[in-house]
Amino acid sequence: MLYVNDIFYSIQGESSYSGYPCKFIRLAGCNLRCAYCDTQEALDIKNSKPLGIDDIIKSACGSGPAGVKLIEITGGEPMLQNESLELMNRLIELNYTVLLETNGTISLKKVHPDVIKIIDVKCPSSGHSKAFFFENLKYIGRNDEIKFVIGNKDDYDYAKNFITEYSLGQTRLIFSPVEGAVSHGEIAGKILNDGLNVRLGVQLHKILGLK
Numbered sequence: 001m002l003y004v005n006d007i008f009y010s011i012q013g014e015s016s017y018s019g020y021p022c023k024f025i026r027l028a029g030c031n032l033r034c035a036y037c038d039t040q041e042a043l044d045i046k047n048s049k050p051l052g053i054d055d056i057i058k059s060a061c062g063s064g065p066a067g068v069k070l071i072e073i074t075g076g077e078p079m080l081q082n083e084s085l086e087l088m089n090r091l092i093e094l095n096y097t098v099l100l101e102t103n104g105t106i107s108l109k110k111v112h113p114d115v116i117k118i119i120d121v122k123c124p125s126s127g128h129s130k131a132f133f134f135e136n137l138k139y140i141g142r143n144d145e146i147k148f149v150i151g152n153k154d155d156y157d158y159a160k161n162f163i164t165e166y167s168l169g170q171t172r173l174i175f176s177p178v179e180g181a182v183s184h185g186e187i188a189g190k191i192l193n194d195g196l197n198v199r200l201g202v203q204l205h206k207i208l209g210l211k
C-alpha cells in the first residue's frame with residue numbers, strides 16, 4: 001500500500017524527457033519543506049489515498065493512451081515509502097520507461113537499475129542544502145540525471161562548485177530556474193559564459209499551463 005496524492009497524464013517538463021507525453025504517479029509525504037515548493041498539496045499524507053500497488057498500476061497505466069510507455073514516480077518524496085521500490089519494479093516488468101524524481105536525501109541503493117533517477121541536489125535558497133545523502137553519488141548510472149533548482153545567483157555558484165567538487169562532468173545535469181524568482185535568460189547567459197555542460201530546464205509543463 002502506498003499513499004498516493006494524484007495520478008495523471010501530462011507532458012514531462014523537467015528532464016531529458018521534457019516534452020514527451022508521460023503518465024505520473026504523485027506519492028504523498030515529504031521530509032523537506034523547500035522554500036519554493038510547488039507541490040504543497042503532496043507534502044502531507046493527509047491529502048492522499050492509500051492504494052494497493054495493483055490499483056495504482058491499473059489507474060496510472062490507464063490514465064493515458066496504452067501506447068505511452070513513459071511513466072514518472074514523483075512526489076512529495078517517493079523514497080519515503082518503501083513500497084515505491086516494488087511499484088517501480090512492477091512498472092519495469094511491464095516494459096515502461098520509469099522515471100523517479102527524488103530529492104536526493106534518501107538512499108537510492110535499492111532502486112531497480114533500469115529506473116532513470118532524476119536526483120535533486122538542493123541549493124541554499126531551498127533551505128535544505130545540507131540534506132543531500134552523499135552516498136547516492138555512488139548510485140548514479142549513465143542514464144540518470146542530477147537536477148539543481150536555481151533560485152538566485154548563490155544557488156548557481158553552489159551548483160557550479162558542486163559539479164566541480166564531486167567530478168560530475170560526465171553526468172547528465174540540469175539547471176532549473178525557480179519560476180518567478182530568477183530569469184531564465186540570466187541563468188542561460190551564465191551557463192553560456194561559463195561553458196557548463198548542463199541542460200537549462202524550463203519547466204515546460206508550467207509554460208503550457210499543465211499539471
Ligand code: SF4
Pocket residue numbers: 030031032033034036037038039040043075076077103
Ligand atoms: S523536496 Fe520537492 S516536494 Fe519536498 S518540499 Fe522540496 S520541492 Fe517540495
